Amino acid sequence: MVALLSKLAINSDRLYLSINELAEIGKLDNGGVCRLAFSEADIQARQLVSRWMQEAGMAVRSDAVGNIIGRYAGTKSQAALATGSHIDTVPIGGRYDGCLGVLAGIEVARVLHQSQTRLRHPFEVIVFSDEENSVIGCKAIAGNAPTDPERYRRKDGTDIQTCLQMVGGDWDKLHTAQRDRSEIAAFIELHVEQGGVLEAKNKQIGVVTGIVGQYRYMVRIVGRPNHAGTTPMNMRKDALVAASRLVLAINRLGMETIGDQVATVGHLTVSPNGTNVVPALVNLSIDLRDLSEENLQYLITEIKKEAVAIAANTGTEITFEQKLHVLPTLAKPELMATIADVCKQLDLSYDYLPSRAGHDAQEIGRFTDMAMIFVPSRDGISHSEEEYTSPEQCAQGAEVLLQTLLAIDKSY
Template sequence: MTVRLALSVNGSRLNSSIAQLAQIGKLPGGGVSRVAFTKEDLLARKLVESWMREAGMTVRIDAAGNTIGRYPGLREGAALATGSHIDTVPTGGHFDGVLGVLAGIEVVRVLRENGLRLEHAIETIVFTDEESTVIGCKAMAGNTVNNPEYYRRSDGTSIQTCLAQIGGDWSKIAEAKRHPKEIAAFVELHVEQGGVLESTGDCIGVVKGIVGQYRLGVRVTGSPNHAGSTPMHARKDALVAASQMVLAVNKLAVETPGEQVATVGYLTVWPNATNTVPGKVEFKIDLRDLSETNLEQLLAKMKLEFQAIASATQTEIEITQLLHVQPTLAAPKIQNAIVEVCQELGFSYRHLISRAGHDAQEIGRFTDMGMIFVASRGGISHAEDEYTSPEQCTQGANALLQTFLKLDRLYAAKGDRFIELQGIIKM
């Protein structure tokens, strides 16, 4: 076994950190509630910051409130970065986000106790509010919305107040933007939040990319009329039209080759009365895929079909784009590095698509990005039952550690510094 492969994380230390963090915001049912900017979030941030310092990292908080721990490298310049989030949904679990942050700290602990520095500095980042505004990673990518009202919370608190509480500063949000010359590559370890790895029995998910998303609002206008006295041929039934459109969305997603998913999960009917022909329907479409071209083609086909349905049903349609998020592909170089690591460590692996958003989606817009998934029991997350075993968490963290060691050479400006590192290890 090479010296590099002899390095491994301390699984019990990693898992006890995960358990300790889960005490903050602990729910009676075993889950965690640690919504961003609450006192639980603040306490958790403080604890994680102290762990970063103990691991030998310098810590700074940027204008977006992101906590950035940095372990210096042998040379100045771009860092290799990892991290995730420690905020949760109101009723969340122990692992979503937390695993990525604490594995990032564990990687540094291992390097430090072995007297090692990599060529690159390592940054472990806690991104602000991943579960709601996603402001931390967006600010780092330079993609925040200028209007602070956009970020006002449902309890009325302003983003200025929220960021000030965690050491950020809304007025300087533009300064949180990072560049490829500061972060050469970013790798996020995360629980899968889906059931693919559990069903295939594979140990590691090598993420190909994070899907892009379109959300459309569709309004179908017909003519409300008496359900008894309006003959069938004289109706302009908005619900009949909308129903055909819902089926058309489903058919398109099922029959088009590819891995796209399309959902109509919201629909309202006016006047929604048993004895009235529906006069108006509004529904929303959620469309996701890794290929932006495929998404655009699907949308074009969908619109054509909707128009045909509208004219056949004598209704009118109005389509509004509510959301558009571009997909982010994982850098092939990083995917290959993760695959090689899995082969070396004897971990079974599978390439898969992330259908949920992650901090890596934004970071991947300005620098090379990769993601490592480990299984979620039953595919469950954002729930108290979320569970990934200590062994799986440890395997994920070891994959992250080894991927960093590999990327350190791949992204090195010159030469193979690892030869020298081996010398250091042997001391």
């Protein structure tokens, strides 16, 4: 059990005012937010957040990939305790995804500054660049960013060097953004769940056990086009029939395999897509996620076995192309235990759950201790103008973050 809670506390009204003020930048008519990375709205938001950091007594700098790092000095010269997330959004996003983690971190700094409290460790709040697209900010800090600039070209064609110049970064100095355990002792990210588990279980806080690994494939199924009226059923090489059987096999394996995996086919195209033509070509996607890399490897192996049998049975050709492979990152058990103890002392209900979405913490956790705190998302909705987490829930998450940081400052 951690030590008794500090008398320091989050100012919930101030936190929620910050959330709403930031949401005005890039606000859409439907109530959502569009603040794409490196856009004018993103730049304005960066300026506002940087000013808030400075007002909270933090020294603020930007690294080579445009990560904003606010640092509140500690009493000892040692590795920092860090938190943070991102402030860029999807094209039609909400006001909580990423932003809550950043603004809760700034609120922690405000509480420390206002009370003239110094931790033993320096305290950092990091705003990671372009989490919603390239994830270049956290990857660069972890030293895992691919060095091919074409990997980061924006959808409108703008190259990464131009994007970084807009926010004071420099692609040619990418390597200088890398950090290690000697600089960051632990990283704790507060985030909205972006799912409905906490709400369904009526829990106030989620203690994240880890961030799932992801396998993503594109599958090409080649059959033979022919007249739908004149081709007997036993003479067809129907690519869509083969695809349908594969989709059902993927779903079955996702349901029946022992583990906590998810398996999804979310994209499918059919050619020539004519009413009276036997389908000749289908392209489909496979998205696999789990905390167990071993389980993911088992799933894709079994899926490929199913594909071989389906291809033989339907006279089609099925090929796989891997598009993404992200290794899972497990949360540090000691940090999870501290978060749970803080919840008990705050009389907040909690449960353990994995994060099935990617987060900046996933990359940071590859070189230092990592944990995440979830708060509920109403109806499990995120990446939408309907995204909502109540002021009370935001404050509860921020309070758990504050008290966890104060507790581990004594033990790290």
